[in-house]
Structures are given as C-alpha cells and as structure tokens.
Amino acid sequence: MPPTTLDDAALMEIVVVSEIRGHRSFRCRLLELGLLPGAKVSKTKVAPLGDPVELEVRGRRLSVRRSEARQIHVRAEGTETVLPSAPGSQLGERTVS
Amino acid sequence: MTSTSLRAILVGSPNTGKTTLFNALTGQTARVGNYSGVTIDRRVGRILGLDARVGTAPELVDAPGTDSLSARSAEEMITLRAVLGLDEADPDLAIVVADATRPQATLYLAVQVLELGLPVVVALTMADELEGPGPNLERMSRHLGVPVVQVSARTGAGLAQLRTVVQIALKTPPVAVPLIDWPSSVLNATRQVATALPTTWLGAEPTAARRSALARHALLSIDEEDELEDIEPELRAAVYRARDTASEDLDLAIVQARYAWLDHGANSWKTATHIRSLTEQLDRLLLHPVAGFALFIVIMVTLFQLLFTGADPFITAIEAGVGALATHTSSMLPPGFLHDFAIEGLIGGVGNVVVFVPQIALLFLIVGFLEASGYMTRAAYLMDRIMRACGLNGRAFVPMMSGFACAVPAIMATRTMSRKRDRLLTMMVVPLMTCSARLPVYTLIIAALFPPDTLFGVFPVQGMLMTSMYLFSMVIALVAAGVLGRTILKGPPVPLLMELPPYRMPRLGELLRLVWLRTRQFLTDAGTVILGFTVAMWFLLSFPALPEPVGGIVALPEQEASEWQAQKLEYSAAGRLGKAIEPAIRPLGFDWKVGVGLIGAFAAREVFVSTMGMVYGIGEEVDEESPALRERLRSEAHPDGSPVYTPLSGLSLMVFFALAAQCMSTLAVVKRETGGYRWPLFLFVYMTGLAWAASLLVYQVGRLLGFS
Numbered sequence: 001m002p003p004t005t006l007d008d009a010a011l012m013e014i015v016v017v018s019e020i021r022g023h024r025s026f027r028c029r030l031l032e033l034g035l036l037p038g039a040k041v042s043k044t045k046v047a048p049l050g051d052p053v054e055l056e057v058r059g060r061r062l063s064v065r066r067s068e069a070r071q072i073h074v075r076a077e078g079t080e081t082v083l084p085s086a087p088g089s090q091l092g093e094r095t096v097s
Numbered sequence: 098m099t100s101t102s103l104r105a106i107l108v109g110s111p112n113t114g115k116t117t118l119f120n121a122l123t124g125q126t127a128r129v130g131n132y133s134g135v136t137i138d139r140r141v142g143r144i145l146g147l148d149a150r151v152g153t154a155p156e157l158v159d160a161p162g163t164d165s166l167s168a169r170s171a172e173e174m175i176t177l178r179a180v181l182g183l184d185e186a187d188p189d190l191a192i193v194v195a196d197a198t199r200p201q202a203t204l205y206l207a208v209q210v211l212e213l214g215l216p217v218v219v220a221l222t223m224a225d226e227l228e229g230p231g232p233n234l235e236r237m238s239r240h241l242g243v244p245v246v247q248v249s250a251r252t253g254a255g256l257a258q259l260r261t262v263v264q265i266a267l268k269t270p271p272v273a274v275p276l277i278d279w280p281s282s283v284l285n286a287t288r289q290v291a292t293a294l295p296t297t298w299l300g301a302e303p304t305a306a307r308r309s310a311l312a313r314h315a316l317l318s319i320d321e322e323d324e325l326e327d328i329e330p331e332l333r334a335a336v337y338r339a340r341d342t343a344s345e346d347l348d349l350a351i352v353q354a355r356y357a358w359l360d361h362g363a364n365s366w367k368t369a370t371h372i373r374s375l376t377e378q379l380d381r382l383l384l385h386p387v388a389g390f391a392l393f394i395v396i397m398v399t400l401f402q403l404l405f406t407g408a409d410p411f412i413t414a415i416e417a418g419v420g421a422l423a424t425h426t427s428s429m430l431p432p433g434f435l436h437d438f439a440i441e442g443l444i445g446g447v448g449n450v451v452v453f454v455p456q457i458a459l460l461f462l463i464v465g466f467l468e469a470s471g472y473m474t475r476a477a478y479l480m481d482r483i484m485r486a487c488g489l490n491g492r493a494f495v496p497m498m499s500g501f502a503c504a505v506p507a508i509m510a511t512r513t514m515s516r517k518r519d520r521l522l523t524m525m526v527v528p529l530m531t532c533s534a535r536l537p538v539y540t541l542i543i544a545a546l547f548p549p550d551t552l553f554g555v556f557p558v559q560g561m562l563m564t565s566m567y568l569f570s571m572v573i574a575l576v577a578a579g580v581l582g583r584t585i586l587k588g589p590p591v592p593l594l595m596e597l598p599p600y601r602m603p604r605l606g607e608l609l610r611l612v613w614l615r616t617r618q619f620l621t622d623a624g625t626v627i628l629g630f631t632v633a634m635w636f637l638l639s640f641p642a643l644p645e646p647v648g649g650i651v652a653l654p655e656q657e658a659s660e661w662q663a664q665k666l667e668y669s670a671a672g673r674l675g676k677a678i679e680p681a682i683r684p685l686g687f688d689w690k691v692g693v694g695l696i697g698a699f700a701a702r703e704v705f706v707s708t709m710g711m712v713y714g715i716g717e718e719v720d721e722e723s724p725a726l727r728e729r730l731r732s733e734a735h736p737d738g739s740p741v742y743t744p745l746s747g748l749s750l751m752v753f754f755a756l757a758a759q760c761m762s763t764l765a766v767v768k769r770e771t772g773g774y775r776w777p778l779f780l781f782v783y784m785t786g787l788a789w790a791a792s793l794l795v796y797q798v799g800r801l802l803g804f805s
Contacts, residue, residue: 025169025322033202034356037353045597049479049483062596063595064593065592
C-alpha cells in the first residue's frame with residue numbers, strides 16, 4: 001500500500017509532499033522550510049527509541065516527532081492523484097518547479 | 098562609538114557557520130550583550146581589515162540565527178527588529194549567510210531580506226565542505242541581484258574578497274527587490290494589511306518594497322495564538338480580515354511564490370549535492386539503537402566525571418588562595434568590626450563567587466564542545482522521547498546532568514535551548530538535582546546517625562542511603578518538570594523541528610571565547626548579587642553582637658572561646674531567627690539549633706556543617722568527617738531528654754536539604770538569566786514549600802509507623 005503520510009513511508013523511500021496539516025504555526029514553519037506540496041521528501045533516520053524521525057527536504061535534514069510526521073501527507077513519486085479537498089489546500093497539487 | 102560609523106548586520110540560518118564568520122570578521126573587537134527583554138546574546142564587533150581610508154571600522158551585529166524572519170514570539174521577532182534596526186539606527190547593509198552545500202534550503206531567508214528592500218551581500222559559507230565545484234556564483238548573483246561571495250571562515254578562504262565586497266557595498270548599497278510572481282490573492286491581502294502597518298515598523302521614509310514585505314510578514318506571523326507582544330490592534334484586525342476574505346490559503350501561496358522564484362534561479366546555478374559521507378557513517382554508529390545509547394552513556398559519564406574531578410583541584414586552590422588572603426588581611430587589620438567585615442563578609446563573599454568559576458568554565462568548555470561538534474543535537478534527538486514525557490526539551494538533558502555538579506553553571510547552560518518556556522522549566526527543576534554542595538551535609542548526617550551495617554548482609558546501609566538520595570532527586574526533578582510543565586509553565590505544544598548538523602571539529606579558539614564570555618557574565622552579573630548576599634548573611638550571623646569577654650576572645654582557653662562563639666551565634670539575628678522559626682520546623686523533627694544551621698545553609702548548603710560546628714561550640718573549623726561533630730550530634734538531646742538526632746529526624750533533614758532552595762547563588766543566577774526577581778522568588782517558595790511538606794510527611798508518617 002502506498003504511504004499516505006511520511007510516518008508510513010519506508011526508510012529512504014522518496015515520496016512527494018501532497019499536503020501539510022496540523023496547527024498553523026507548525027504548518028507555516030514546515031512550509032517555510034521547504035516542505036511544500038510537490039517537494040520530494042524522504043525519511044532518512046528513525047531515532048533508537050522509535051521517535052523522533054529525521055526527514056530530508058531540499059538537502060536539509062530535519063528531525064520531527066512521529067506525531068508531526070503524520071501531519072505530512074505524501075504520495076508516491078510520479079503519481080498525481082487529486083486528494084479529497086481539505087480546507088485551505090486549494091493549491092495543494094500545484095507543483096513547484 | 099560615533100554615530101557616523103557604518104553598521105552591517107549578519108543574518109543567517111542556524112548551522113551555517115554564521116558565528117564563526119562573525120568571529121573571523123571582527124576578531125578581538127567582539128562584545129556581547131543582551132537584546133532588551135530577552136536573554137539572547139547580542140554580539141557586536143567591528144569589521145577588521147578594511148581600507149583605513151573609509152574611516153572608523155564599520156560595526157557588525159550578529160543577529161540570532163533563524164531560518165525565516167516570520168515570528169510567532171518576541172524572541173523570534175528579534176531578528177526582524179535587528180535587520181530593520183527598529184531598536185537602534187538602521188543598518189547600512191545586511192550580510193546574509195547561506196550554506197554553500199545547500200543553498201536552496203538556506204537562501205529562503207535571503208529572499209525575505211531582499212524583499213524588505215535592504216542593501217544585501219550574500220556570503221556562502223562552508224565552502225571547505227563542498228564536494229564538487231559548488232554553485233555558479235555569477236549566475237546566483239545575477240538572479241539575486243546582489244553580490245555573492247563564497248567563503249570558508251574556518252580556512253580563511255574568501256574572507257579578503259568578502260571584506261572588499263562589503264566595503265564597496267557600504268559605499269554603494271546593492272539593493273535588488275526580487276521579482277516574485279505573487280498570486281493576486283497575496284497582492285490583495287498585502288494591500289489591505291499595508292495600510293494598517295505601524296510607523297514604528299515602517300521607519301521614516303518607507304519604500305513600497307518595505308511596506309509590502311512587512312505586510313506579508315504580518316500575514317505569515319500574526320494569528321489568534323501567536324505569542325507576539327506589542328502588535329497594534331488595527332494591524333491584527335487587518336490581518337484577520339485579509340485572511341478571512343482571501344480566496345486561497347495565503348500561507349501556502351506566499352511561501353510557494355518565494356520558493357518558486359528561488360528555484361527558478363537555482364536551475365541556472367545548479368549545485369552539486371553535498372554528500373555527508375563522514376556524518377552518515379558516524380551517525381550510523383552514534384545513533385545506533387544499542388551502540389549509540391551505550392556510547393551516549395559513556396560520553397556523558399566521561400564528561401560529567403571530568404566536570405566533577407577536573408574542577409576540584411582549581412576549587413581547592415581558590416579556597417586556599419582565599420584563605421591565605423584572609424589570613425594575610427587578618428594580620429594587617431586590628432580586631433573589630435572592620436576586621437570581621439573584611440574577612441568574613443568581603444573576602445568570604447568574593448571567595449563564594451570565584452569558587453564557581455572552575456565549574457562554570459569547565460561546563461561551558463563541555464557544552465561548547467558538544468554544541469560545536471554537532472553532538473548536542475544528537476543527544477537531544479536520542480533523549481527526546483524520554484525528556485518529552487516530562488514536558489522537557491531534549492536539550493534539557495545536559496543542564497539536568499550538570500545539576501549533579503552544581504546548579505549555577507547548569508542554569509547558565511540552559512541557554513542551549515531557544516524557547517523561553519523550555520529554559521524556564523529547566524531552570525525551575527535543575528536546582529532539585531543532588532549538587533555537590535549537598536554531599537557534605539548527607540555525609541555528616543549519614544555517618545553520624547546511621548550504622549555502618551549492611552542490609553540483608555549485602556547492601557551497605559550508608560551507601561544505599563546516599564544512592565537513594567541521588568535517585569530521589571532525579572525522580573522529584575522529573576515529576577516537578579511534569580507538574581510545572583502542565584500548570585504554571587504550560588505552553589502550546591511546540592514541534593521538535595531540529596536539524597542534525599554535520600559533525601564538525603570544534604575550534605579551540607571559539608570554545609575558549611565562549612568560556613570567557615560566560616565566566617565574565619557570571620562574575621559581573623550573578624557575582625555581584627552573590628557578594629551582596631554573602632555580606633548580608635554575615636550581618637545576620639554576627640549582629641547584634643554579644644559584648645566581647647574581658648581581655649578579648651583570644652584571652653580565653655579554646656574550650657571557652659568555642660562556647661562564647663556559640664552564645665554569640667545564639668545572640669545574633671540568625672540565632673533569633675532560628676528560634677523564631679522553631680515552631681514551623683518542630684513538626685519536621687528539628688530544633689532551633691538546626692534552624693540556625695538551615696539559615697546559615699542559605700549562603701551555601703555546605704555551610705550547614707560549619708554553622709552546626711559553631712552552634713554546638715565545637716568551633717567553625719569542622720568538616721563532615723569531624724568525629725567531634727558526629728559525636729555531638731548523637732548526644733544532643735531535647736529538654737525532655739530525648740535525642741534530637743535520630744535516624745528519622747536525620748532522614749527528614751536530608752529530605753529537606755534535597756528539596757529546599759537553600760542556595761543564594763542559584764537564586765542569583767536565575768535572577769540574572771530571567772531578568773527579574775519573579776522566577777527566583779517562585780523557585781524559592783515552591784522548593785522550600787515542597788521541602789517543608791515532604792519533611793513533615795517523612796517525620797510524621799515515620800513516627801506513626803513507630804520509628805523514632
């Protein structure tokens with residue numbers, strides 16, 4: 001089954017961000033760090049206690065907690081599925097390049 | 098400092114080597130202060146090595162490292178305030194630092210600074226870590242519209258060129274507002290908010306660029322739950338209105354447009370990807386589920402062992418030096434008030450301050466090493482799950498462990514956390530850890546009141562008790578963190594979002610700079626408070642003075658002299674205070690003499706031992722190993738003949754020492770780090786209240802259970 005959030009993604013699997021959910025302050029920070037819809041992201045490390053996890057986006061490594069990784073919705077690379085519209089995500093599928 | 102000197106400001110993401118670059122540019126001229134209202138270092142220096150004909154060397158301000166100018170708290174707002182010069186004169190140039198190995202990630206901040214319409218020079222750092230040719234600087238410079246210089250602050254490569262470029266830029270400011278393709282929704286919202294911007298943000302002659310950039314800043318930063326201070330209600334209302342009426346998600350649209358512009362340029366300057374091979378290999382070992390944790394424990398135990406033993410010879414030397422100074426001064430002054438004040442008040446007070454220096458210096462050497470090498474973030478990464486359960490930041494681990502040595506440097510080490518709430522919470526629980534000043538007290542009580550037997554033939558009672566006191570302090574500290582973090586210091590949940598930087602070899606020069614900086618801050622700020630407290634304690638313990646015996650105290654035989662000292666202490670304010678608090682401490686199993694000891698221990702916990710020596714007329718030259726003092730404790734009896742010190746009252750006393758905030762130096766340093774009396778006062782009240790309640794519980798429940 002393809003992953004739906006970064007938490008489900010396999011280690012080192014390259015996936016594409018489809019949407020960031022969660023608290024506005026958290027969401028804004030992730031967006032500003034380059035986790036925009038369309039950005040390639042991968043889970044690079046899992047901490048020894050299972051939490052937090054490390055992700056890589058734009059060559060930057062970020063550690064987030066698993067609860068936060070679950071707010072990062074992803075799809076498999078190369079797919080262009082349209083998500084059921086969630087509030088505030090009308091731009092969700094416009095890729096940046 | 099003349100007002101004519103030019104000013105530049107250094108901004109950049111964390112882990113881009115910004116401070117290393119700052120040090121390389123300013124050398125010995127760097128000075129450190131605080132940003133008003135928050136304890137965030139404000140480094141200022143002068144850019145050295147420029148052409149002398151331009152006049153005074155320009156000033157350089159090191160702004161706090163950040164990934165974005167957007168701000169949700171007063172602390173995060175500082176970078177924007179510094180960039181715009183809202184609290185001082187406008188800077189003439191912003192030097193934006195980005196990482197040459199990952200420009201696409203770190204140039205986002207540069208885009209925001211450019212939007213403000215400020216003169217900008219971009220410094221691409223970490224050039225020595227590039228594997229491959231690196232970005233095409235000419236194309237990057239053409240896209241950004243401002244000069245780009247590649248430097249390595251570590252090797253010094255490119256620094257001369259950066260100086261030249263900065264010198265030219267200070268004369269002819271390079272301003273280039275990026276041509277970002279803002280969607281119409283953003284343009285509309287920007288127009289709405291721009292009219293509500295306060296003049297304090299806009300400055301005297303605001304450009305159109307600055308106006309709209311600040312409007313976008315407000316749109317991204319302000320909402321119902323931000324922790325910003327001093328946002329005008331009109332601006333707030335305008336932001337809410339603009340967001341409510343927007344046709345799309347403005348947060349996403351603004352950030353996306355910035356990155357789209359950046360990426361459009363990045364296509365032309367194409368960079369080689371940075372391979373973090375060494376870091377990856379090290380992490381495979383240091384973050385390994387088994388080996389990683391084992392190494393973590395080994396590293397921490399080694400470092401803290403170093404903190405305990407490494408500082409010891411210096412502390413002994415300082416104490417000997419202060420003692421020699423006191424003896425020397427004593428021989429020069431005639432007996433009397435001035436003599437006692439100089440010896441016990443002033444010299445004792447200076448000794449109380451200087452004695453912390455070895456531990457502070459050593460701890461900051463350790464903290465600096467952990468930070469600069471990149472391991473501090475790994476420690477936080479490894480421990481996050483455990484620390485988070487108690488509401489603590491993963492970075493609180495090192496200060497908490499340091500608390501086993503001494504709370505004073507440990508509280509200063511909380512600066513490794515950026516969020517005020519996390520720092521406060523750590524500061525409020527660090528003093529609960531069993532610091533080394535509690536050891537003499539525990540040693541005295543355990544050795545005097547508990548038998549050197551073994552429990553079930555294997556566990557030595559005395560050793561078990563000592564270990565239990567350590568465990569007790571750790572458990573209480575974590576529980577206190579959990580409780581305080583859910584009540585008084587309750588804050589909105591904050592995401593972890595930290596970056597594991599590449600491993601780097603720390604540079605000794607920078608470590609020593611940090612050590613010197615923190616030591617000096619301690620001596621000048623907390624030191625004066627500790628000195629004042631020591632003098633005040635001396636007054637309490639000496640006045641009102643009992644008239645000296647005929648012929649002076651020196652004429653008495655030793656035994657009588659000690660007894661006279663005991664009477665003098667009883668007669669003093671501290672003695673009276675001890676008696677006054679007796680009703681409050683009686684239910685804990687203590688008499689007024691213990692009360693005097695508790696008051697004396699407020700100067701520093703280990704003073705309890707010498708105060709008890711004075712109280713019992715054995716003389717103040719006793720230590721925790723003194724057989725006379727132990728014997729005296731065992732034989733001391735209440736008026737009704739029952740012993741004052743029993744294993745139960747001893748346990749109650751140890752619990753009191755474990756929990757009470759009996760350390761004026763800790764309170765002084767908390768005052769310094771929080772910038773006011775509110776938090777040290779809270780710390781004192783909650784810890785001492787907790788100590789009283791816990792000792793009461795121990796003593797009364799113990800008696801009910803039939804212990805004596």
